[in-house]
Amino acid sequence: MSNPTTSTARPPAARRPTGRLARTAGAALIGLAAAAVAVGAGELVAAFSGPDGAPVVAVGSAAIDLTPTPLKEYAVRTFGTRDKEVLLGGIYLTVAALAALGGLLAVRRPAVGAAVFAAFGGVGTWAALSRPSAATADAAPSVVAGLAAAATVYLLARAWRRATAGPGPEEDGTAGPSRRAVLAAAGGTVAVAALGTTGGRALSDRRYDVAKARAAVRLPAPAVRAAPLPAAAHPRVPGLSPFATPTGDFYRVDTALTLPRIDPRRWSLRVHGLVDHPLLIGFDELLAMPLEELDSTLTCVSNEVGGRYASTTRWLGASLPALLRRAGVQRGADQLVGRSKDGMTIGTPLESVLDGRRALLAVAMDGEALPIPHGFPCRTVVPGFYGYTSATKWLVDLEVTTFAAFDPYWVKRGWDRTGTVRTASRIEVPAPFARVPAGDVTVAGTAWATHRGIAAVEVRVDGGGWEECLLAADAGPDLWRQWSHTWTGAKPGTHRIEVRATDTTGAVQTEARAAPFPAGATGWHSTVVTVT
């Protein structure tokens, strides 16, 4: 049974005119829906064309490379190892804001709005192709993302215009969709796009999963074993960092927004440039070389005075000098440039690599294949230099060249081209602003002058006389040295403890404060404590 009065469609004239705020919100939602489609479509395509081409990753990586050095320093200082999450968050917020504006434009001029979203796809395409390691396929995700977003915004904006056209019959005499229907369509689009994003990422993780390949690596027994670390290398002061850093606590610094995923079966290392015999080495070949253990401390040039960007581990790898001798280094060469899968370039003074020090093509740390964030399957380690001039992670290429011919990544951005580690020392115990009972106070910490070695550490209280600390056992010049000291007769009140180290050349750490840029921080570390 039907009731004629209720089965009749409501006449268009009965529609309420849309308020300004509702109009704006609707238009913004349409823009956001188009952006969500772009991200989802991009991730789905990237699952097939390769993860580096995903639009947000590509734009973020390009942003990292374009960021001026002071801003990058600020980010590393402020956000530490979370700098990439912060960057990604910033990109998502920017994209959302631009998308909302794009939506506002699109509801006025749908074709222009569509063109704007297509242009965003163009920016992503440019970013993806500008990566040093870019393949043509990396353009695909952003191209598809731009077109999908343009189509989405065009269709939704047109429907929204018809829905909000206000009272009165439609231009073509038919009733347009309701506002509610258009908003529901926009919301549904966001949901589908979110599914595409998670699905694309999951697929990508499966297709490019190297965790299994890493777990399958069988490390051969070392041909050269490191002597066991002397137990007395650690002063056994509670609260002092361990001598060997557990891998999970090993600091991490790099420009990689997403970790390079390298299947060792498809990995090879090219050795070329000013050499008599260019080489191409596969992973099995690398493992078949005599592997050496090397205990060494790695530090970052971005480490602030007293900072934590320094760690120590037992590396395992093939001898880098032996490999270079096999390749036959030609006269005139003075720089060894490592290139990573993600396009990082790191240049080390060749003379130092060949001066008799141990240096490795490392495949393992602390007895396990390199973790993916630390450079799986292979990285360089050259003691005595900051990571940015010695420790190429995800290494795929070694070029013997000259400093005159090539500036590596950070040198192009103004950093010192040599990157020799500066002498540093820090107080770890007592902790900053600790309250300690009066009397004898144990002070302890860590010092390093990698490859030169530490000869002495001194502390002083409230600017008084320097007192010689007790150095823990020496485990070798390529390692940091821990130390302890008893501050006798500490009296109640607030006190400042300062530390300085002397390296084996006799050079005393300078008091002059320098920022990490461009050659590493200098200055004495101090800590303020309250004696009760």
Ligand SMILES: Nc1nc2c(c(=O)[nH]1)N[C@H]1C(S)=C(S)[C@@H](COP(=O)(O)O)O[C@H]1N2
């Ligand atoms: N491919 C690549 N290798 C890299 C970097 C990078 O950004 N990309 N950063 C370097 C820097 S600045 C440092 S301090 C060390 C840090 O190594 P870790 O993360 O294993 O501690 O890696 C070096 N190797």
Ligand SMILES: [Mo]
């Ligand atoms: Mo670094």
